[in-house]
Amino acid sequence: MRILVVEDDRDVAGFVVKGLRESGHVVEHADNGRDGLFLAASEVFDAIVLDRMLPGGIDGLRILETLRSQRNTVPVLFLSALGQVDDRVLGLKAGGDDYLTKPFAFSELLARVEALTRRGKGDGPATKLVVADLEMDLLSRSVRRAGQKIDLQPREFLLLEYLMRHAGQVVTRTMLLEGVWDYHFDPQTNVIDVHVSRLRQKVDKPFSGPLIHTVRNAGYMLRSDAV
Amino acid sequence: MDAATLGHPGAQNAPGIQLAGARLPQHPRFLRSAALRFAALYALLFGLSALALALFLWWQTAGLLDRRTDNAIAADVDSLAQRWQEGGLPALIITIENRLAENVDDSAIYLLVDPEMRRVSGNLSSWPTDLTVRRIWAELPIERAGVRSLARVRTFTLPGGFHLLVGRDVQVRAQLRDLLTGALLWALLVVLVLGVAGAVVIRGLFRRAMANISATAAAISAGDLSRRVRISGRGDEFDRLSETINEMLERISRLMDGVRQVSNAIAHDLRTPITRARARLEDAALHAESEADLRAAIERATTDLDGIVAVFQALLRIAEIEAGTRRAAFASFDAAPVLAGLVDLYSAPAEEGGLTLVFACPERLPLFGDRELVQQAIANLLDNALKFSPEGSIVRLSAAAAGGTVTITVADHGPGMPDADRVRATERFFRGETARNTPGAGLGLALVQAVASLHGGSVQLAENAPGLAAMLHLPGAAEVAHAAAATADA
Numbered sequence: 194m195r196i197l198v199v200e201d202d203r204d205v206a207g208f209v210v211k212g213l214r215e216s217g218h219v220v221e222h223a224d225n226g227r228d229g230l231f232l233a234a235s236e237v238f239d240a241i242v243l244d245r246m247l248p249g250g251i252d253g254l255r256i257l258e259t260l261r262s263q264r265n266t267v268p269v270l271f272l273s274a275l276g277q278v279d280d281r282v283l284g285l286k287a288g289g290d291d292y293l294t295k296p297f298a299f300s301e302l303l304a305r306v307e308a309l310t311r312r313g314k315g316d317g318p319a320t321k322l323v324v325a326d327l328e329m330d331l332l333s334r335s336v337r338r339a340g341q342k343i344d345l346q347p348r349e350f351l352l353l354e355y356l357m358r359h360a361g362q363v364v365t366r367t368m369l370l371e372g373v374w375d376y377h378f379d380p381q382t383n384v385i386d387v388h389v390s391r392l393r394q395k396v397d398k399p400f401s402g403p404l405i406h407t408v409r410n411a412g413y414m415l416r417s418d419a420v
Numbered sequence: 421m422d423a424a425t426l427g428h429p430g431a432q433n434a435p436g437i438q439l440a441g442a443r444l445p446q447h448p449r450f451l452r453s454a455a456l457r458f459a460a461l462y463a464l465l466f467g468l469s470a471l472a473l474a475l476f477l478w479w480q481t482a483g484l485l486d487r488r489t490d491n492a493i494a495a496d497v498d499s500l501a502q503r504w505q506e507g508g509l510p511a512l513i514i515t516i517e518n519r520l521a522e523n524v525d526d527s528a529i530y531l532l533v534d535p536e537m538r539r540v541s542g543n544l545s546s547w548p549t550d551l552t553v554r555r556i557w558a559e560l561p562i563e564r565a566g567v568r569s570l571a572r573v574r575t576f577t578l579p580g581g582f583h584l585l586v587g588r589d590v591q592v593r594a595q596l597r598d599l600l601t602g603a604l605l606w607a608l609l610v611v612l613v614l615g616v617a618g619a620v621v622i623r624g625l626f627r628r629a630m631a632n633i634s635a636t637a638a639a640i641s642a643g644d645l646s647r648r649v650r651i652s653g654r655g656d657e658f659d660r661l662s663e664t665i666n667e668m669l670e671r672i673s674r675l676m677d678g679v680r681q682v683s684n685a686i687a688h689d690l691r692t693p694i695t696r697a698r699a700r701l702e703d704a705a706l707h708a709e710s711e712a713d714l715r716a717a718i719e720r721a722t723t724d725l726d727g728i729v730a731v732f733q734a735l736l737r738i739a740e741i742e743a744g745t746r747r748a749a750f751a752s753f754d755a756a757p758v759l760a761g762l763v764d765l766y767s768a769p770a771e772e773g774g775l776t777l778v779f780a781c782p783e784r785l786p787l788f789g790d791r792e793l794v795q796q797a798i799a800n801l802l803d804n805a806l807k808f809s810p811e812g813s814i815v816r817l818s819a820a821a822a823g824g825t826v827t828i829t830v831a832d833h834g835p836g837m838p839d840a841d842r843v844r845a846t847e848r849f850f851r852g853e854t855a856r857n858t859p860g861a862g863l864g865l866a867l868v869q870a871v872a873s874l875h876g877g878s879v880q881l882a883e884n885a886p887g888l889a890a891m892l893h894l895p896g897a898a899e900v901a902h903a904a905a906a907t908a909d910a
Contacts (some may be wrong), residue, residue, distance in 0.1 A: 218903045274499075276733065277740050278792070296729055348764055374765055378737075379730065380803055387769040410719070 194239040195219045199229030199256065200272065201247050205295075209242060209272075213306070226251030227280045238267050239310045241304070245273035245284065254287050260345050261288040267393040268309035272297070281377070303335030303360035304363040306381055311359060327355055327396065327404055338400055348373070349392050356415040357404065365412035389413055447607040452716070455626040458565075459619035465619060470611040474604045482597045486572075489588050493574045496528075496586045504578055512584075513541045527589040529562070535581030547585070551575070570594050586606050629658045633665060645673050646903070678742065682735060687847040689861065690728060697724035700794040734863040738848065741870040746790050752897045754828065757817055758795050762855035766802045772810035780818040786897035787826055789875045794894070798873040799832035800864040801890045807860070808834030825877075826896045868892060 196218050200206040208220055213220045223229035226247040226350050233241055233256060257269055271284040271290075276294035279336070284292045321327040326339045333352060334344045335377040345353065355372050356364060366385040370376045389405065397403040406414045436908070484706030503515045516530045520543055527744075531542035540547060548560055555575060562571045571722040573587030632650050639647040648669060670890035740746065763779045770777040787794065798817075804813045813833040820827050837845060841852040846869035865879070872879045877894035 253745055275737065278746065294733075296725075298726070374761065374763070376795065376799075377792060378799065380765075380799055387772045388765075390772075391768055391892050 195237065196310075197221045197223070197225070197232055197238045197241045198221065198305060199223045199233070199241065199247065199253070200244045201225060202244075208299065209302065212303060213228045216307075216341075225249035226253070226256060230256045231261060232263070233267070234263065238360075240270065240306050241271055241287075242270050242306060245271055245275050245280070252304065254284070257284075257287050257289060264409060270302075270305055270309055272302070278377075298410070300363060300408070301365050301367065303370060304365045304412060307362045308359055308364070308368065311362065322360075324357055324360045324415060325402075326400075327357070329354060336390070336396075338396060343395055345392075345395060348388070349395070352388060352392055353396065356413065361417045363408050363411050363414050366410070394419055438861065455623040457628055459623035462622045463615040463619040466615040470608070470615075474607065477606065478600065482593075484602055485593050485596070489572050491591060492585050493572065493588060497574055497584070498577050500574065500586065501578075504727070508594045509540075509580075509582070514577075516541045527694045529564070529573065529585070529589060530586035531888075532587040533585075537583070540582070542585070544585070548573075548584070551585075553704065560588075560771070563585075564589075580841065585689070586716070604749055606871060632658075645669070645676065657699060658662045661876050681848060682739070685737070688729060689849045691726050693724050693731075697721045701726065731861045731863065734861065734867065735848070738863065738867050738870045741793060741874050744874060746793065751787050751791070752786060753791045755787045755791075755794060755819065755828070756781050757815060758791060759785070759798065759828070761799055762802060763817060766806065767797075770815060771805055773806060773809070774808065775809050776814045778814055778818075780816070781897060782821060785819050785821060785826055788897040789894065790871075792904065793874070797868040797892060798828060798830070798867050801892070803833070804864055804890070805830050805832040805888075809834060810834065814885075821896050824896050826894045828892045829889055830892070831884045831887065831889040834883065836883060836886055836888045837860070837881060845881055846879055865890075894902060 196213055198206060198209050198213070198220055200209060200222070201224050203224070206224060210222050215317075221232055221238070223232050226249040228249070229247065230251055231383045232259045243256060247253055247256075253271060253273070253280070257271075259288075260267065260269075264335050269289050270287045271292045272295065273280065273284065273292070274295045281292045293302060293305060320330070320332050322331065331337075331354070335355065336345055336350065351373050352369065355369060368378070369385050370379075381400045393403070393405050399403055402418050404415055404417060406416065408414050500512060500515060500587075505510045507514075512532065516532060518528040519528060520530060526547045529542075531539040531544040531547065532545050534540055537547050542760060543564065544562065545564075551558055551573070555868050556570075557572065557574055559572050562569055569589050570585045572590045573585050576586065577583040578584055591845060615804045635651045636647050642839060651662050653659070700717050700721045704714050704721075708714040759779070759781050763777060766793065767777045788892040802815070802817065809815055809832045815833075816829070818829050818831075820829075837852055841850075844850045844885060845852065846865045848866040850866075851860070865881075869879050872892055872894065875894050877892065880891040882889045882891065
């Protein structure tokens with residue numbers, strides 16, 4: 194995927210660009226707002242990682258507003274040291290798709306960028322999600338694996354739906370907390386791990402071959418072992 | 421440069437002062453004292469009102485007498501003129517004689533002269549020399565029966581060349597007027613003295629009230645934050661101003677204490693994990709024998725740093741809440757589904773730890789505030805309860821609305837908290853003796869406290885025999901508080 198990174202700090206930018214390239218993406222980098230806006234407006238990207246505060250007179254918000262006013266719907270992930278609630282709200286209101294506060298773990302950034310590019314490629318509302326022998330019917334709210342019905346609590350259903358929608362991608366605990374529970378703070382206890390482990394009891398344990406995998410230092414990934 | 425300097429009036433730099441001086445109108449030095457201006461204004465107002473009073477007094481006394489005399493003379497002239505028309509000269513003469521005879525206090529003056537200015541009748545010996553017949557009204561000295569006096573007269577020319585003079589002796593009135601003038605002049609002097617004295621007193625009062633406040637302000641800017649403005653106890657405007665200033669100072673010193681506390685806490689509580697991370701990295705750089713060792717050390721250091729960042733973010737969040745800016749985002753919301761959502765999130769880890777999470781809440785729990793913050797505060801309380809509860813015990817999340825206050829309680833049967841710890845538990849980085857062996861930074865309850873304060877509520881920690889009951893009291897949404905109380909009773 195083609196990803197544009199607009200970030201002025203050389204170390205952070207180098208780290209992000211290198212990491213994204215290692216994960217198989219094509220990365221362009223701009224270290225100031227002017228170049229960033231020029232690249233974003235003139236070329237086609239699958240996602241943009243955008244710093245809020247940039248030198249060169251044009252900050253991240255301005256770039257995003259300009260892009261959106263030109264009906265450019267490229268998914269944008271804000272990367273910012275401005276971590277207050279209002280800053281996040283402001284960034285999302287301006288048309289940002291996600292907001293990550295510095296300092297961050299690269300795995301979190303990668304997971305979120307990949308989730309964004311997937312979201313951008315949405316091909317209409319699906320009524321059925323399928324991963325390997327796991328099937329989820331979104332209309333009847335039922336889940337089957339290997340033809341066998343699995344009973345899930347409403348929240349477990351939402352959790353599994355989120356994992357299935359991001360099948361093959363790393364999903365971090367924060368992403369789950371935000372995406373499934375809509376909570377924007379970090380609970381101290383490992384609540385997400387407990388919920389995922391309960392889901393595993395129902396989805397993986399009675400069947401052959403696990404689908405929900407733990408990714409060390411990052412989060413979880415739902416994928417069939419065959420892949 | 422201009423804007424910057426003007427934007428900081430307190431700046432002590434020389435260009436700033438010159439700039440300000442150039443912009444201000446140049447009053448004479450003595451007028452720059454506000455106390456003096458007030459005093460002068462007082463004196464001016466006092467003088468003006470005294471002058472107005474004197475003028476009114478004059479108009480009501482001397483002026484009234486003048487007008488009365490003039491009216492009497494005019495009436496006399498009219499009636500005499502009528503006599504002349506009715507009965508001619510003889511009737512007029514008789515009338516004048518009668519009037520003079522009736523005039524007991526001898527103040528009336530009449531004189532009728534023929535065209536050759538010879539006296540025909542009246543009590544004046546001759547037509548006053550300095551009075552021409554053309555002047556109608558006059559005030560002039562006269563001599564009657566050898567006594568010099570002052571008279572107010574009106575002349576009237578009759579057909580046939582006769583001239584009539586009607587007047588009143590105003591000697592007494594003139595004396596009265598002189599007396600009044602003298603008295604008023606003296607009064608003016610008294611007014612002047614009183615005005616100046618009053619102005620001095622006012623200036624003194626003003627200066628004293630100001631000195632009280634400015635001495636305190638000066639002491640504060642010199643660094644003595646404990647100083648407060650003295651309150652006279654009279655309950656007047658100055659007292660109210662002083663109270664407001666004292667409240668402001670209280671708030672400032674509380675904030676300063678908070679900042680000091682945080683910086684101390686950062687110094688003590690963040691230094692330790694930072695030192696640990698640094699030691700790990702340095703140790704790995706010096707002693708790691710294999711790449712695997714190096715990687716492991718770096719990973720552990722990264723985890724340490726993540727922990728530091730988490731503490732940092734919690735601190736910033738508390739500071740953000742305490743700053744009160746979030747109040748702009750306040751809205752009415754129903755807390756019942758918020759609590760239900762948290763129960764949904766925490767019941768899984770509770771069960772995992774062998775705990776039972778019991779939930780009791782009215783159907784509707786209207787609150788006015790920041791939904792996300794209330795959510796986080798209760799999540800923190802639940803985090804604590806789960807962390808400290810022994811296996812097999814019950815954690816209870818309950819909510820009730822009564823008397824306009826919503827109380828959300830998280831009760832556990834853990835080790836509880838000694839009284840001394842309960843008082844300090846909401847301080848940043850405070851960790852009770854019983855919490856030494858559990859992970860955490862001691863910021864959870866501090867955030868709960870900050871959220872409660874932001875909403876105008878409070879946090880109460882109580883004995884749950886055994887265990888701890890943490891209660892979050894929040895003011896309910898005003899417009900639906902009644903309905904909420906009803907549901908709570910049901």
